[in-house]
Amino acid sequence: EAGVVQSPRYKIIEKKQPVAFWCNPISGHNTLYWYLQNLGQGPELLIRYENEEAVDDSQLPKDRFSAERLKGVDSTLKIQPAELGDSAVYLCASSRDGGGSEQFFGPGTRLTVL
């Protein structure tokens, strides 16, 4: 079974530029999560999707961050414009459902904002 796929693995941009991350969850997993992980910290949830619907996005900074999950499969997370403090690893995870299933994580995208 293929795992969660993310791209790109690394991204370096200058501040004020836009950036987008892509995630393909495990086949059959209805729930998709985007997390932010700063160095030396645990992951923090940004947004959770149940199929196409964002059901938990209270921690997403909506002034500059946006996300979509068209057709309830792949998802894209966008930052526009990026700030220096956005440098971090952005992890995508998926699970069969949102209630109690184990979450499987992708390798993450390491973003560096200069």
Added chain:
Amino acid sequence: GQNIDQPTEMTATEGAIVQINCTYQTSGFNGLFWYQQHAGEAPTFLSYNVLDGLEEKGRFSSFLSRSKGYSYLLLKELQMKDSASYLCAVRDRRGSTLGRLYFGRGTQLTVWP
């Protein structure tokens, strides 16, 4: 909200046993997870506890006491490859945040030969 506390760093030698503690304060508890994360890699699932007691899985065991807000991860017969960060995560059971995982900052374990 959730407040999860675990030691920042631990060291141990190959073949030894190490216990990584996690304490939590929560407004709504629906299970505790342990994840392993090697540097630059994705977190991978190790164990899950929702009831009090010990869950054993090979060299790894996890314990939960809900009344004390306490869990530990026990690693036996340590190997060099066990050097990693170990993340404690608590799952929420309240309304709109049902199912949300709150992670601790992780315990960086270094295993010496």
